[in-house]
Amino acid sequence: MRFSAPSHLRKQGVAFYFRMAVPERLRPALGKVEVKKSLSTVYLREAKVRVVHVAAVVQSFLGYLDAAGPVAAMTPPEQLQAYLEGEMNKVSAAWKGQESPQAGYLPSMLPKVQTGLRDHAQVQPAKPCTVTPVEPQPVPTAGTKLSEAVEKYIADKAAKWRVSSKKDIIPDLHDFVTMVGDIQAVDLSRDHMRTYHRIMHHLPKRRTIDPRWKKKPLAKLLNMTIQEADKLGATSLGNAFTNIRSFINWLEDEGLVSKAATLNKVLEVQRKSVTPEREAFTDDELRALFSPENFKPKEFRSSWQFWLPLLGLYTGARLEELCQLHLSDIRQDEASGVWYLDINDLADKKTKTSAGNRQVPVHQDLVRLGLLDRVEALRGKRHTRLFPTLEVRESAGKRGGAAGQWFTRYRRQCGVGGGRGEVSGKVFHSFRHSLVTRCKMLGVVRRMCQELVGHEKGAYADVTGGYEGRYPVKVLYEEVVSRLDYVSIVDADRLVGCVWVSLP
Known part of the structure; x- marks a missing residue:
């Protein structure tokens, strides 16, 4: 035969x-x-x-x-x-x-x-033979194919994922099955993980978008010579490997693989990160961003183009935290009369950590520029959000997607950070770095600064720190926010009465 x-x-x-x-x-x-x-x-x-x-x-x-x-x-x-x-x-x-x-x-x-x-x-005519009996071994079950396991994993976990997470995790899982083959989960080996690891380090970034790669099947990409600068970066690889490790751990929990840790050890990023660290804006860069030559309210197309840079400057809040604000999140402290932004994860809002849920006093310049007037005007028009025109982008799963892209174009136009096609450490998040740096220069108590921007306790995460309550809004306003002086950065007189106080 x-x-x-x-x-x-x-x-x-x-x-x-x-x-x-x-x-x-x-x-x-x-x-x-x-x-x-x-x-x-x-x-x-x-x-x-x-x-x-x-x-x-x-x-x-x-x-x-x-x-x-x-x-x-x-x-x-x-x-x-x-x-x-x-x-x-x-x-x-x-x-x-x-x-x-x-x-x-x-x-x-x-x-x-x-x-x-x-x-x-x-019993055959041939010479008899003596055979030593073998102890019966446990027989592995046929198991579940990886593609089936992926669908079960998604069904089990997807409800807990943010929309922005789903857009990365699900394609990463499907790519993993494609690269190692739709084998039975029980057969998954370190060799399969090595194959996946090797392929991922060869693939180009933006392969579903870049015209050079998007129409080419995976097998063809593997036979192409791709420049190192065009390959997936360390951050992208790290994120993908994290998603796959979580899946492998789940497979172990489900009894579909025996030792997830052994498989996951293979997934180490073998590429240095070229993404620059985020940096604070210098005072000269801040002046450029808010100069009369660049910051022209009448040329803006949306209210958030006017308000978000100002809010970033005066609060140090994250972009998404500002974009998702409800009108009801702008509140007044009954005891002190201080107005504040209540940044929380209620309803459809998200915060990065539990420390991200906080109360940020509103700077006197923002009140003067009409932030509170805007809240009343939008309520009269039956709006519920501070920026009604900002919608969640399905591709990013965030409201701040469009705002982030616009700000990148805007700061380039102002000559701040890297130009088109250049990687830069100057981004909207740099407002946050700038505020923290300014607090340091003012000698602000570090714990107050941490509570203002929503950082974890860090050095204060000791037993005593667990007993401490947060600083009252009044204290944060008097000791931190009211001391932030941007007179040389923002010409408030020029911006008072702007059309974007009342327009959505």
Whole structure:
């Protein structure tokens, strides 16, 4: 009984597999219609060698099973499958240099699997042989395919993910299955993880957007020479690997893999980050951003283009925290009369950490510029949000997507930070750095600054810190916010009475 090994080489995704149909007469005994084995490689030349090794083992096994005839039915199919899988695993171990692949040794070993086959072998005219019984081994179940596991994982976890997280996690999971092949989860090995790791380090960034890559299948990208500067950056790789590690951990929790930690160790980023650290704006850069030549309210198309830079300057709040503000989040402290922004994660709003839920006093300049008047005007028009025209972008899952892109264009126009196509550490978040730096220069108590911007306790996370309450709004206003002087940065007189006080 002969099989043509090369014809059993198949490609699934970017990986190669051995696949051989089981003859119909043997299917009842083996309980399978096909034998399939990952060759643990994405390279054709390597796959052509490995498929011959696997084919030799499977050929011998099926040949002996065929010769056993009706006696083969005395062995449970699951036990035969487990035995064959074990023999194929010995071959795959040889690819790692652990032992050499052999062919033709199965017939002498198979009688150990079941007494009936051993007896059948002994009643043949050939010389009787003595076989040492083997303790029965636990038989692994067929398991769940990776694609099925991914869908279960998404169904189990998606409700807890932010919209912005879903847009990255789900494609990363599907890419993982494509790169390692839709194998059974129980078969997932470190070799599969190495394959995924190697492919990810070769792929270009923005491959679904950049015209150079977006129409090219994965297999073609793997055969292309891609410049290092065009490949996925350390941050992107780190985020993708984090998503896959979480999935592998879930597989272990579900009993689909045995040791997630062993698999996850493979996923280390082997690329240095080229993303610059975010930096504070200098006073000269702030003056450029709010100069009469650049900051022209009449040329803005939306209210948030006027208000967001000002709010960022005076509060140090994160962009998304400002974009999602409700009118009801601008409140007055009953005891002191101080107005503040109540930054919270109620309703559809999100904060980065629990410390992000805080009360930020409104600077006197913002009141003078008409922030409170805007709140009343929008309430009269039955609006509920401070910036009604900002919608959640499905692609980003945030309200601040459009605002962030606009600000990048705006600060470039002002000559601040890197130009078009250049990576820059000067972004909207730099307002936050600037405020923290200014507080330091003013000698503000560090804990007050932390509470103002919503940072975790850090050095104050001790036992005593756990008993401390937060500073009252009045104290934060008097000791921090009222001391922030931007007279040389913003010409408030010029901006008072702006049209964007009342327009949505």
